[in-house]
Amino acid sequence: MITTAARRVWVWHRTPESLWSRRITLAATIVFLLVVSRWRPWDLFDRGGFSTDFYDAQAHAFLRGRLDVPAHIPGPEGFLIDGKTYLYYGPTLAVLRLPFALFGHWADGRLSAVSMVAAFFIACTTTFHLARRVASLLAGGSPRRYAVLVAAVACSPALSLAGWNSVYDETELWAFALFLLTATAALRMWAAPGCHTVLVAVALATATVLTRSSVGIGALAAVGFTGVLLWRRHRRVAVAAGAGAVGGLLLNVAVNLAKFGTLLDLPADRQLLSLQNPARAAWFAGNDGSFFSLRFLPTTVVHYLRPDTVRFERLLPFVRFGPLATEHGSYPLEGNTPASSLPTSATLLFLLAILGVWVIVRRRSWPLAAVLAGALAGAAPTFLIGFVANRYLTDMLPALVVPAAAAVATVALPAGAAGRGVRWLVTVLVVWGTWVNVALAVWTQNLKQPGFTEMRYRVDDAIFGGPPPSVIDLLPASSAPRDGIVAIDGECAGLYIAEQTRWVPLELAEGERRLRGTIESTGTPVIVSAPEGDVHITFADGAATASYTPVDGEPAIGVAVSLGDLPALVDITSDPISGGLRVQVAGRQSLFAFAAPSLAQATITDNLRPTIAADGNTPLCDFLQSRRGGGSSLGARGSA
Structure with a gap:
């Protein structure tokens, strides 16, 4: 059965018009695979770290006829309800793991990375089919135009999710891929209304909402809105689409009620993180016990849409996250982690989406407007979360992909030198998106790894020489500066790197620390x-x-x-x-x-x-000190 399904996906992937899109998809998937496996693809099935076994644990619980999981699996991420521990993730990806769970625990924590690779591949492949479906609707498009859209998605923030093999990024990727599948199915339902097309659209939207509810509600809305448009043409399909969308929402509510006793929200005060952290509990108490609030909109909208969220530096990979989000709301964020923005790391897709919105409005394409409305509904909750994170950009990508598909289908290139200039611009933006998102993925993945820091400074020494950049002396009671600053304590008693306002040890002296x-x-x-x-x-x-x-x-x-x-x-x-x-x-x-x-x-x-280590106590710290000219001083040396 699995082989047959895989063959069908591959046949769907290989269509006569898909040569360029297929090449881009395969190349991008290989890059994603290399990054998520830390450039060692033979380690793809190695057991991952914290959270990579969450869906496996849920699958084992399903086999026992339960919804709760062992408390030690989610740890502080779990929700304690009536003495039982629950995960807040939807059941779709756990259901997909059931065939592996039937044969014991050997696969626990080993499937997350390969699942992410599969989701990325499916997202790129579905983008091609969505582009064709939109082109058919608008009477335009060409294979190379479809390839432009596939490239724009492949070099978007979806690529940066390869930097963290975790349940969080896996969920984001699958929600994105499933929404694109739903959008394609909804437009097919519009073009050929019937029992089969409406069932496929509803099933995909339901799978999306049971993966990530915020994005999935948007998928259900897209199907429901498309059904409304079919009311005059095919009332049975319209009713089925509306009923299916409502049914998918009710199924999600039923799962939430069974776990937490709430309709859609999560009981934040029952999460172990809140139970163990009084400051976090107080934050939720001040926000009506919810993760969401309109008060966060000024902060999130400004940050996710500003164009200057990355910085250049001379250390590999030459691009890093910029400053944390500046808070503009009337209530502080609960979490503020490094994050890029749509104009910065989805530049090509963002520009195409702007053109596409104009196309949809000008053409009065109501089916595309319906799907776009669903995508916007799926993205809206992300702007209301009191937490800024780079992975949340993926929630917003469907709202860019849908209008971008309209742009590549209809907007013609100018003739002559202007057309060549546009082609070069597209190429540059694809390279830029790939560079930025791979760089941010590598940064996320390796910031706290001593080998990564050593490699960066060895390359810097070979190219530039002289004092190393972003290296300072650690001063007593000093708070950590921006992420990536390296600090030396004393005569190499410890070497540290800054991460989210705290110091993380890279090297500690033998016999001392x-x-x-x-x-x-x-x-x-x-x-x-x-x-x-x-x-x-x-x-x-x-x-x-x-x-x-x-x-x-x-x-x-x-x-x-x-x-x-x-x-x-x-x-x-x-x-x-x-x-x-x-x-x-x-x-x-x-x-x-x-x-x-x-x-x-x-x-x-x-x-x-x-x-005693054969290479000495602190070889990296000693190397950096030698580049700085010897022993430490009372003040900071090096450039931050």
């Missing part, structure tokens, strides 16, 4: 005794459990991790800058505590044999 060693025996506990408290690693039944007992305070007990064969590696980091103590045993984290005992003054039991 990091202790690595091998466990030689498990007969007695490993004890690392510091003036501020003791770290204990105890052993039982082939597992190790770390704990921290401060001199004054309650002990923190970690989780048991499989020890494996001896000798086993222990990695302890204690960082006063980030304020965290982490203990890993055999490559698995057993303990995290908000503490920073001094490892430089610690004593260690004999059954832990310390090891």
